[in-house]
Amino acid sequence: MTDRFIAPTTIEDALAILARDKAARPVAGGTDLVVASRQGRKPLPESIVAIHRIAELGQHAVNDGSLVVGALTSHAWLAGSAEVRRHWTALADAAAIVGSPATRATGTIGGNLMNASPAAETTAPLVVLGANVMLRAIGRGSRIVPVANLAVGPGRTSAAADELLTTVIVPLPPAASGSAYIRLEYRRAMEIAIVGAAVLVTLAADSSIASARIALTAVGPTIVRAPDAEAVLAGGAADPATFRAAGAAAAATARPIDDVRASADYRGAMLAVVVTRTIAAAVARARGDAIPIPASRWAHGQEA
Numbered sequence: 001m002t003d004r005f006i007a008p009t010t011i012e013d014a015l016a017i018l019a020r021d022k023a024a025r026p027v028a029g030g031t032d033l034v035v036a037s038r039q040g041r042k043p044l045p046e047s048i049v050a051i052h053r054i055a056e057l058g059q060h061a062v063n064d065g066s067l068v069v070g071a072l073t074s075h076a077w078l079a080g081s082a083e084v085r086r087h088w089t090a091l092a093d094a095a096a097i098v099g100s101p102a103t104r105a106t107g108t109i110g111g112n113l114m115n116a117s118p119a120a121e122t123t124a125p126l127v128v129l130g131a132n133v134m135l136r137a138i139g140r141g142s143r144i145v146p147v148a149n150l151a152v153g154p155g156r157t158s159a160a161a162d163e164l165l166t167t168v169i170v171p172l173p174p175a176a177s178g179s180a181y182i183r184l185e186y187r188r189a190m191e192i193a194i195v196g197a198a199v200l201v202t203l204a205a206d207s208s209i210a211s212a213r214i215a216l217t218a219v220g221p222t223i224v225r226a227p228d229a230e231a232v233l234a235g236g237a238a239d240p241a242t243f244r245a246a247g248a249a250a251a252a253t254a255r256p257i258d259d260v261r262a263s264a265d266y267r268g269a270m271l272a273v274v275v276t277r278t279i280a281a282a283v284a285r286a287r288g289d290a291i292p293i294p295a296s297r298w299a300h301g302q303e304a
């Protein structure tokens with residue numbers, strides 16, 4: 001039961017409350033925190049610091065080529081931004097399929113990352129895009145943490161309780177790159193990933209694959225890279241046989257779990273298909289071909 005609620009308008013005031021009130025937790029859109037409490041999964045914190053009135057956390061810009069967005073940036077903004085769709089396309093693919101229009105308008109990138117769900121949609125794209133977050137606390141200033149190192153387990157992050165995630169910084173991908181995010185879903189809205197994959201590929205001058213990063217959603221306690229699959233792609237031909245070999249390598253090393261939504265065997269089999277299709281979409285985009293956003297819709301009905 002919450003007995004303290006405050007909605008500061010500056011980052012400094014929010015940090016001061018988090019520093020002096022050990023029970024205080026931030027809430028942004030509330031679509032994880034409040035909904036989990038209403039569904040009886042997790043009680044509301046004793047003390048809530050609502051950060052939605054802090055204008056500085058809602059800003060977005062492109063600085064020196066990098067996308068720099070405040071923690072309060074909504075999925076709707078990410079899915080609709082022409083610049084995100086053009087340069088950080090996997091992030092637009094992910095943001096466009098979060099929940100429903102209402103969830104996308106209310107849910108934030110900061111909340112998605114800090115909730116640390118293994119099925120969180122924006123995390124895998126941000127991992128392959130090499131994104132960092134800025135964490136701030138009173139008395140300790142700010143520090144930069146790679147998104148890849150933020151979640152340490154389901155619902156747990158490496159951030160201290162008095163730290164606020166203020167900014168997400170996403171570097172511009174190299175020239176001749178393309179990215180995509182695809183999830184396996186049983187229905188098109190109000191769904192979370194059964195499995196998912198984000199891929200960033202960069203093509204060489206001879207059209208082979210110069211380098212690739214792959215991150216997998218919902219196959220472990222946190223979102224993980226797939227180094228074996230990346231190694232299959234690096235230096236390989238950008239053709240369906242190579243994509244399939246990389247998909248098989250990702251499935252061979254992933255250790256998905258059984259739960260009510262899918263068996264581990266089914267997840268493994270589907271992961272190979274999802275990774276293969278995500279690579280195909282990323283390579284097509286790197287070549288300048290149009291793959292619609294979200295790529296998850298395009299992926300249905302593709303040949304594996």
Ligand SMILES: Cc1cc2nc3c(=O)[nH]c(=O)nc-3n(C[C@H](O)[C@H](O)[C@H](O)COP(=O)(O)OP(=O)(O)OC[C@H]3O[C@@H](n4cnc5c(N)ncnc54)[C@H](O)[C@@H]3O)c2cc1C
Nearest residue numbers: 028029030031032033098099107108111112114120121165
């Ligand atoms: C109907 C429905 C459908 C959904 N579908 C999807 C989906 O398809 N894919 C998906 O990934 N998610 C989905 N979600 C989950 C949720 O909408 C997203 O994770 C969303 O991005 C959470 O953002 P929020 O601002 O609402 O987080 P909140 O609920 O406000 O916060 C979530 C957690 O992050 C912490 N937090 C928030 N902001 C900060 C910050 N700046 N610094 C430090 N800590 C912070 C909070 O303390 C809390 O622990 C769905 C939720 C609902 C209700």
